[in-house]
Amino acid sequence: MAQVHIDRVSKIYSGTQRAVNDISIVIPDGEFVVLVGPSGCGKSTLLRMVAGLERITEGTISIDGRVVNALEPAERDIAMVFQNYALYPHMKVYDNMAYGLRNRGMPKAEIDQRVREAAKTLELERLLERRPRELSGGQRQRVAMGRAIVRSPKVFLFDEPLSNLDAKLRGQMRVEIRKLQRRFGVTSIYVTHDQVEAMTLADTLVVMNNGVAEQVGSPLDVYKRPASTFVAGFIGAPAMNLIDADVSDDGSAATVGGAVIAPLEHSAILEPGHAVTLGIRPEHLRRAGANEKAEIELVVSAIEILGADTLAHGQIGAGGPGKSNLIARLPGTTRLEVGSKLPLAIDRSAIHLFDRETGRRIVSDKASQTEVTPRARLAAV
């Protein structure tokens, strides 16, 4: 159990290509950090650098105050769970778990005790004499977990451990991994591209894109206050609607093609004509009541009825310069017809505003500073 300090770490391939670019994160002892992002964003590379499977080009990584850059993976006191489990196919389940301990020269009795204890925790007791090929995907996953647990490492590393399982099992294992991590209180770094996993598992979420940490924060914070249009589009399903807009002449509203589509509360810091991107989550759009003013009108192009709610896909500002695709999440099974016009009202407080040029969030006032700060944070650079 230990603090992990990632300090200005970069991974540079063939001289120029930066897979991971100057990332700094401090992970406090016992915290569960999830690295999430699209494939190729560098999240796995970062994890593998912590594991020691990938050389660190720049910066330092410390585990429990000790710089591990030059240490072999086996010397770092970490345990890793791989996407395809990476069990030793020629060893029985028992030996798969005991292998790492034997190599450390641990006494037989202690190895046996640890393996049996882990097997009990993971309900693997009846499978100890089997070989990996005789196990189901879920069981293999458990063995991989067991192999990590018996080592009682300082850090758990998970590299998309659930992506080879079917949806139902994935849900179960997700809960189980969280329980185990809480129980052992081991600092954990978990890589995934699945935002449900990311949201449910993380104490702290690190959203990565193009080798950069776009945002570090608690899952809810990231969801409620995405730091950039990338994060806004990545976290949440269906994705947040992003609409290009301009600030009106008096600074009080966002306009698309001259028509006001949303009022703004950011007037203090925005000049008229400023190019912005409006972010509105589908769930923050609702059907305007009969005697309510509809802010926007959606021309419905497709309807997805999910049971609990209904997704209306469509366009706003059709024909005009501000044509934009939009999704609205409506409660229940709303009856809609393709081609019909749907008047929508916007929850004013739920509008996110981004600078169109930089893609960064425009912070309006002190309100956002008062929120709970996550324990892990971007280290002061």
Place this chain on the structure above:
Amino acid sequence: MNKVRFGHSAIPYLFLLPQMLIVAVFFYLPAGEAVRSSFYLEDPFGFGSTFVGLDNYRDVLSNAEYRRVAIFTLWFTVLVAFFALAIALVLAVKADAVLRGAKTYRTLLMWVYAIAPPVAGLLGIMLFDQHVGPIVKLAALFGWDLRVGVNYHDTAFAMIVTAVWLQIAVNFIFFLSGLQSIPRSVREAARIDCRSGFRRFWTVTFPLLTPTAFFLVVINITYALFDTFGLIDLMTKNEPGNNPVTLVYKVFLDGFRGNDLGGSSAQSVILMVVVFVLTIVQFRFIERRVHYS
């Protein structure tokens, strides 16, 4: 696997027929003929043959020369198979670990495989040539008067070295592809579990290579026993007198140089039995310890 059912029972046999014909014409027929003639004493000039029962076998097995050749064949096979496998494995492991210029390096190591075996054999023999061979000159530097084709042990040495050299490329290719078929993540898991690369190799990598290794052991024994015929023929320069030969070469010598067709047939039947037993032993006892994942 899917089972296909044919409406008519003759159709599967029809599909098998071409293969069976080839096997029959090129294996069963000659093998049967060998078994038959091993019971006869052939007239050297082809004017007839006399049935002699098991006499040919008795002669062969009680012959001290035959025993000497059999023992040499055993040593030859063991040494060739062992060194060809061991050296190829070391090269494959090293080539697999190369990060930069890996392709060039691997291609260079496989090069020998692209050369036709007789040509490569000739090259090998050139290396041991009495007048221009660099290995002979190298040996001379150390005071070793290497005389291939004249001195029994020198010839044996040259034969083994050349046979090993020829086989390394094949073994290398199989070992390398075997190594590369081990999932990267399994090796990475081992790196996390075990610090010593040497120990990691013997506890994780090598056990996962055993299917490949098993297959190669079979291939190499067969190679050393049978496919080295041309090499021996070139090395002994058709003068087997004081030179080492293997059992297969002796079959040829006795049959076509000694004109003892009956005795030579008996020898090949013995070889057939040896191969048969060897195959059973290999599959029964070695395969049991092999992990097919």
